[in-house]
Amino acid sequence: MSIVGIGIRQDSPKGSDIGQGKGTLHIKYLVETNDYNDGPLVVLNAAGLPYEGNLYRFGNEAADTAIMTKFSSVERLEQSLWWVVECEYTTPDKQKQTDPNPTLELPDVKTSSRTYDVPAWTAVDDDGVITDGIRASNGELFNPPPTCKKRIRIIDMSRNEPENSPVETIAQTYQDATNSDTFFGWPKGMVQCVDISAERKIKTIKDGNTTQWIPYLRVNYKFEARGDGWDLQIPDQGTYYWDDNGDKMSFQAKNATPYVGNLNGSGGILCSDEDTDCTTPAVVLNFQVYPSLPFSSLNLPQDYRDTRNAYLSQG
Numbered sequence: 001m002s003i004v005g006i007g008i009r010q011d012s013p014k015g016s017d018i019g020q021g022k023g024t025l026h027i028k029y030l031v032e033t034n035d036y037n038d039g040p041l042v043v044l045n046a047a048g049l050p051y052e053g054n055l056y057r058f059g060n061e062a063a064d065t066a067i068m069t070k071f072s073s074v075e076r077l078e079q080s081l082w083w084v085v086e087c088e089y090t091t092p093d094k095q096k097q098t099d100p101n102p103t104l105e106l107p108d109v110k111t112s113s114r115t116y117d118v119p120a121w122t123a124v125d126d127d128g129v130i131t132d133g134i135r136a137s138n139g140e141l142f143n144p145p146p147t148c149k150k151r152i153r154i155i156d157m158s159r160n161e162p163e164n165s166p167v168e169t170i171a172q173t174y175q176d177a178t179n180s181d182t183f184f185g186w187p188k189g190m191v192q193c194v195d196i197s198a199e200r201k202i203k204t205i206k207d208g209n210t211t212q213w214i215p216y217l218r219v220n221y222k223f224e225a226r227g228d229g230w231d232l233q234i235p236d237q238g239t240y241y242w243d244d245n246g247d248k249m250s251f252q253a254k255n256a257t258p259y260v261g262n263l264n265g266s267g268g269i270l271c272s273d274e275d276t277d278c279t280t281p282a283v284v285l286n287f288q289v290y291p292s293l294p295f296s297s298l299n300l301p302q303d304y305r306d307t308r309n310a311y312l313s314q315g
Helices: 040-044 167-174 310-314
Strands: 003-008 014-019 022-033 055-058 061-076 082-090 108-119 147-162 191-207 210-225 232-235 240-242 248-250 261-263 269-271 284-287
Touching (some): 022 061, 040 061, 040 082, 147 191
Antiparallel strands (some): 003 022, 014 022, 022 082, 055 061, 061 082, 108 147, 191 210, 240 248
């Protein structure tokens, strides 16, 4: 009760009403079992047979609009352990109005926002000048710094994919990654892939006395976008700095009390925390802590109008 061989018959594939990318295609497979008591259900579970909903692929050719819609016949060769399995691929013009292939349905796109708290390292005065930190009336920096609210844009995309879609491999690669290219109108580095989830579903198609069950995956892609990007941002501060002579100098107040001072991005002093007139913007260091990948490879919609099922364009 097992499959010992599978291959494509030499008289395959065949087509009918073919023209301008339309029509019906048939591929016949030879499947060998090791038991005369095996029947069609055993044969159809053979590894190597296409699934309903798979795209047409044969040798050097492919048709991204031709979908395997059914096993049109499963027959045993007379007095043999070999079976002939015929798979039928149809294009949308040959399919019914209610398309049996769920992967041709348009993807869903939903956006929303949420707020989050961030340290307020700098402030903007009435003239629009960025000041060196937010200070108390005596000129001291607040420690810890106060926080302010910013918004994150949430982008949810869901689409149907074939049952054999490599969702887990994609999730391992892309979760936590940021975009290295423009994605849904957001520039490089501003969008992070936070979750990729999938649920196996079955679509039931009834046609008279015939019932088809087409398995597929409903895959959800969740992204979060923020205007300041996803790099780790830390104020350039320390307990010491390097002076113009290359000597290591501690930050100390006039009474010799050490403090954490602002640096200029190169290890030097920005300005003393006792200099209450300092208006030099604080230096914020950026560290890339997430991998950067091209989100275009996911073939997802790039705007609200672009709701094609881009999965089919992967080819």
